[in-house]
Structure formats: C-alpha cells, structure tokens
Amino acid sequence: MSSENLSDTPMEYEDEKQDSQEKNANLVKGEEVKLKAKYPGLGQKPGGSDFLMKRLQKGQKYFDSGDYNMAKAKMKNKQLPVAGPDKNLVTGDHIPTPQDLPQRRSSLVTSKLAG
C-alpha cells in the first residue's frame, strides 16, 4: 500500500463515521417525532420517574383485606358488588374479593425441557 492511500483512509473513515452517526441521530429523532405525534401528552421526563416507578411496582395487585372486611361488615345484608370486566383494576366502589385474584397454583407439571 502506498503512503498516499494510508493517509487518505483515516480521513474518509472519520467522515463516514460522522455521516452514519448523523444518519442514526436523524433516524432516532424521526422516531421520536412519530411517538410524540401519537402521544402528545407523553411525560416531560423521558424514561424517568414514571417508567421507573412502574418498574418498581411490578406485580402489584389491589386486594386489601382491610377494605374487604370493612365492606363485608358494612354490607352484611346486601350483595357485594361484582367485579367489573377488568378484574385487575380497582375503582371506586368495587370491593375486591379473593375470588377476583387469579388462581395462584404452582406448576406441578414437569418442564417440557425434561420431556
């Protein structure tokens, strides 16, 4: 390889790298514009507290035994309100019951990997 070729290559590479980085940045910005167009109210803190809080609270269900027992006592004679279509959501007057919780049963079946 001649020395001329050698000195050209690093410069070209830097230019190309710059170009592809700009292209990448533009692609990502384009995606961001798309997202903001779909969800105009998207949080001020990107990837911040909201998403972290959601992550920390994974697995939270809303059965509250205190509420349940108080409600049972109060409504001795009346029928308990039945859970709405979305059983995982607790809203207003809905008193969650143990029946609303999905059945937690261990996997008694052997793993198919061992089959």
Place this chain on the structure above:
Amino acid sequence: MAGAGGGGNDVQWCFSQVKGAIDDDVAEADIISTVEFNHSGELLATGDKGGRVVIFQQELESKNQPQCRGEYNVYSTFQSHEPEFDYLKSLEIEEKINKIRWLPQKNAAQFLLSTNDKTIKLWKISERDKRPEGYNLKEEDGRYRDPTTVTTLRVPVFHPMDLMVEASPRRVFANAHTYHINSISVNSDCETYLSADDLRINLWNLEITDHSFNIVDIKPANMEELTEVITAAEFHPNQCNTFVYSSSKGTIRLCDMRVSALCDQHSKLFEEPEDPSNRSFFSEIISSISDVKFSHSGRYMMTRDYLTVKIWDLNMESRPVETYQVHEYLRSKLCSLYENDCIFDKFECCWNGNDSVVMTGSYNNFFRMFDRGYRQDVTLEASRESSKPRSVLKPRKVCTGGKRKKDEISVDSLDFNKKILHTAWHPQDNIIAVATTNNLYIFQDKL
C-alpha cells in the same frame, strides 16, 4: 467472509440438540428465563417462568465417535420456587427463576443458587448409586423386625442401584429484598455471594440465612427523586473485594468492599459521554444496561444495552474500548418498539472461554457473535428449520434498504415475539446454549 465467524476465522457452528416442545402454543410456565453452564461445563441448568429448574449433563465422549462431543441429557429437574402472594403488601411474587448461579464444585455434590424476585435458595444436587442392604433390625421393605426373632447378626453391605439424582434445598435466603432481585453472584472466596434488587445490593454468607449485610443502597430519601435503578451486579472473578453494578442510566460502578462497609461511594464510574446532539426521548431507555459480565481474565467487563454490546477495560472509565452494534437497524423502529414494550427487553450477553468472542441475542430468534480479535461478527438463527443433526448454521443477514438480496430478511419481517434473551457459552469448549422462548438449542463447532 470466510467461515461463520466467532472464535476465529474458521469456526463453523453446527446444530447439536434442541430441548422443549415443538408446538407453537407456549404455556407461560415454559418460558425459559435463565441458562447457565457450571464451572466445568459438564452441567447446564435452565430456569423457567414456572419456577422449575432443569439440569442437563454432558455425556462422556464416546470412543466410537471421537468427532462428536458428548450430548446433554436430562440429569435432574425440580421445582425451585412456588408462586406466593404477599398479603401485607398486596404483592404477587412470581415463581419465575430470574437467575441461576453455580458454586464451584468442592465435593461429590453440586450446588447452585437460584432466585426469583424475592427469595434465593441454595440447592444441593447429589447422586446416589448405592443402597445399604442387610440391616439386622429392618426388613428390605423397611418394616421393623421383631428383635426377639433375630438369631444371627450380619453386617449391612452397600449394593449398587440405579443412579438416582436428588435435589434438596439446603438454604433459603428470604426476606432481605423489598424490590425485585435481578442478579446474584457468587464471590471468588466461595463463602459469600451478593444479591441485587432495583435499589439495593446485599452480601450474604452461604452458611447464614437469617441475616445479610446491605452493601449498596441507592434509594433516595424522597422517592420522587428517583432517577435510576440497579439493573445488574457481579463479583469480580478473582478479586474477592471487588464487584460492579450497572444502572438504568447506562453507567457501571465498581466498588471495593475494603473501602467501607457501605459501598454507596463507587471506586470507579464507567460512563460513556453522550453526544448532546444525539439526545432523544429514547436515549435513556436504550442506554439502560440489561447485563454486565466480567471477562474470565478479570481485566475487562462487557455490558449490554438495547442496541449495543460494549467492552470496557477496568483501567479506563471514560469510555468502552470496543462497541459492537447488535441490531442497529432497529433505530428506525424505536417508536413501535416502545409501543409494544420491546424496547424494555433485557438481553443478556456472554464471553467465550478465552474471552476472544462475545455473544448476545436479538429478535427473530437471531443471535450475534463478535470476534474481538478478528473483528468479525456473524448473525445466526436458532430455528427448527436448521435443526438437522450436525448441519452447519448459515449466517443470516437483515437488510434495511430497499433492495433485499436473496436470503436476506427485511427489518419489517422480523418477528419481535421471537426473542433470544438468554445465552450461555461453555467455559472451555465451543459449545453454546441458546434459549428461544420455550426451547433450548445447543450448538457446537464443527470438529
């Protein structure tokens, strides 16, 4: 490029085995959540969402077929964790096995740690191939003999029996984590291990279950000020005082336990400065580190974020020494990947035995290998179609532009439900275990 890359110019990867059901209807419990070889590579453990552990053992190489390495067959399987409901906090505790880590073997038995979101368990896996027979006071079926009928004495003798592999829980390390455990790591001192959740890291002694020491706590006094969480943690492979933990903001902190009891102050902070012009809504999310692994040598560590794999030299905090693009074509898909939550997928990564090649998973059941020395990379696929015994895997290519060449697949055709999050590399040989959603593939290099 010559060969299929990975482990030198001439390594060709071949299909060896696949474990699991063929049907497309995948039960949640069968989703594989962790894969780990033991220190010798003889055993391969998997954990799944149903809380079960399956351990495979490599058969001894047969003298008849010196060209083939031993196959992995089921050695033991057990239910490690059960689902629980914490009534006090209204919290469902999944039985999904988040991580399995093997202890180095010290005697005939094998030990591993398995963890779900809240509880770590130490399991002993031992073999029984002999049975005592000829007791004086007991019949063979276990009934007790009337001592008055015993007229002669005999010495009980061990007789061989069919191999039985037993798994028993030896320790249960519970109630030490308020948040969800994401990592466990056994110390090189073989006496202690760490467990990390979103905000805290605890140090345990393997013998002691009723207390652990908190060594990192990043919980802010006011939770409104929370800006980052711990995503992974690992002990240094030979310095028993050193560990690292990664964060959702793309930083890695190295801590030295000799400095202070509480390692909130890091000894080193590894962070690549971001070009402000590249900043976008997605920047922080895609910079979140999903896995951190030390090299076997202990000189380097590797991190995986959504789009790249980075190799860091422990002596240089300012930036990684190598950066590999896993699936850069996804940059133009970030919006939909955010909408379908795929942008939050946590991919793992692993080193080969001599730290020359690194591997990580992607979508469409693709996985990638990067050869650090030869500067080559390859994309391979784990699929039933390429599952003929000893058939060589063909490199795959994703095309981004308009013109799709034959055998290439376009970005829009990728199946984002087929993700390879967990992979493992045998500690010495070129044998890899790749987990698709519910199947475990084992590939070997062509001998």
